Amino acid sequence: MPVKDGGAALLATLAALRASSSDFGALTVFLVDDGSEAPVRLAELPAPTASFSIVLARHVVNLGQGAALETARQLALAEPETFAAYVTMDADGQHLGSDALALALAIEDGADVAFGDRFAGDSNVPRGRRAVLVAARWFERALTGLRLADAHNGLRAFSRAALEHVRIRQNRMAHATEIKLLVSRAPLTVVEVPVSVRYSRETLARGQKSSGAALILRDLVLQYLFGDSK
Amino acid sequence: MNLAAFALLALVFGLVAFDWATLRGKNRRALFLEIAVFLAGAFFIVLPHRATELAHFVGIGRGVDFLLYPTVIWLVRESLLTRRRRIEDSERMTEVVRALAIHQSERAPAHSAGTSTSVTA
Numbered sequence: 001m002p003v004k005d006g007g008a009a010l011l012a013t014l015a016a017l018r019a020s021s022s023d024f025g026a027l028t029v030f031l032v033d034d035g036s037e038a039p040v041r042l043a044e045l046p047a048p049t050a051s052f053s054i055v056l057a058r059h060v061v062n063l064g065q066g067a068a069l070e071t072a073r074q075l076a077l078a079e080p081e082t083f084a085a086y087v088t089m090d091a092d093g094q095h096l097g098s099d100a101l102a103l104a105l106a107i108e109d110g111a112d113v114a115f116g117d118r119f120a121g122d123s124n125v126p127r128g129r130r131a132v133l134v135a136a137r138w139f140e141r142a143l144t145g146l147r148l149a150d151a152h153n154g155l156r157a158f159s160r161a162a163l164e165h166v167r168i169r170q171n172r173m174a175h176a177t178e179i180k181l182l183v184s185r186a187p188l189t190v191v192e193v194p195v196s197v198r199y200s201r202e203t204l205a206r207g208q209k210s211s212g213a214a215l216i217l218r219d220l221v222l223q224y225l226f227g228d229s230k
Numbered sequence: 231m232n233l234a235a236f237a238l239l240a241l242v243f244g245l246v247a248f249d250w251a252t253l254r255g256k257n258r259r260a261l262f263l264e265i266a267v268f269l270a271g272a273f274f275i276v277l278p279h280r281a282t283e284l285a286h287f288v289g290i291g292r293g294v295d296f297l298l299y300p301t302v303i304w305l306v307r308e309s310l311l312t313r314r315r316r317i318e319d320s321e322r323m324t325e326v327v328r329a330l331a332i333h334q335s336e337r338a339p340a341h342s343a344g345t346s347t348s349v350t351a
Contacts, residue, residue: 032331048338057335059327071328075335171324226314 002068003091004034009202010091014046014054020097021052024104028083029054030072031091035062066175070168077163084108087157094203095155099195103157112162112188115148115180116155116195123197126204132213140177144184148192152176155195162188169227173212174219231276238275242268271297 003010014029021027031054033040042056057071069088076086085107089095099116106114118125125133136151156179158166165186170178183190231239246268253261274281274297281293290296 042336042338053338055335055337057331059331061327063324063327067324067328071331074328075332171320222317226317
């Protein structure tokens with residue numbers, strides 16, 4: 001879970017996960033503070049329980065959501081324990097713990113990768129955002145060959161084998177397309193799971209802007225042209 | 231020499247003077263290289279027919295083309311290499327920041343172990 005200047009929304013998200021952690025069996029949150037102005041402190045986060053724990057890592061400078069996810073991925077893979085599922089979700093209150101559980105269950109049921117589909121769930125996607133996401137869906141479909149209903153949804157789950165495939169190099173928001181590209185290149189079973197993404201004035205103000213699509217495209221092109229061809 | 235040539239010479243020597251004043255204590259060799267290149271440029275500004283003679287010698291029509299072609303090619307290459315270096319530097323910084331974050335990561339004191347299903351978020 002990447003976070004930057006999460007404030008009350010982060011605490012509410014973690015508290016909700018803690019409250020429902022027994023539904024997961026056990027839940028470990030790998031929280032990466034991506035250069036918040038006021039660093040996240042472990043002592044201020046919900047206390048651990050028998051079924052809930054938090055591992056906190058901190059980027060000393062802001063690198064971007066993709067970089068924070070990659071740090072969380074490496075932390076999770078370094079754990080001696082193998083988890084049944086690895087879920088990514090936002091810390092700003094847009095994503096529900098119950099959806100994270102549904103994605104984890106899809107992995108337990110045999111899928112390698114489960115992507116959230118906000119259009120199949122009870123989401124209040126603003127019209128402008130919906131148009132951008134439809135365009136992004138077609139773009140990703142052309143790029144990856146994956147026929148998915150949603151694009152750039154931060155709610156996703158992976159098996160351990162799948163997680164080992166998705167080494168994220170895109171530091172900023174282009175990681176969502178990069179993840180789909182990496183998944184499409186590996187022999188992995190992919191499913192979509194209905195999720196409910198809740199947009200509010202606050203999450204829209206803090207989150208990714210529709211105009212960010214141009215920056216994502218720029219990052220993808222630059223990585224393609226100048227990045228390592230690995 | 232016409233007015234444009236005087237303006238170009240003023241620009242060349244103005245830049246050299248500014249860089250000499252601001253950079254001489256920091257990177258003397260690069261400054262000497264810049265002065266050498268700028269002096270060559272000044273030579274062709276003052277004596278443009280020399281550039282034309284050189285251009286004709288290698289089969290190019292105009293003296294200015296003789297100077298512009300290699301300059302543009304070199305600048306495009308430099309621009310692409312600089313972009314590549316910036317991405318490499320960014321990747322290195324990401325790795326350093328990440329290594330530090332992982333090294334300093336903290337976990338709240340553990341309670342008793344959980345059951346079989348675990349999820350990382």
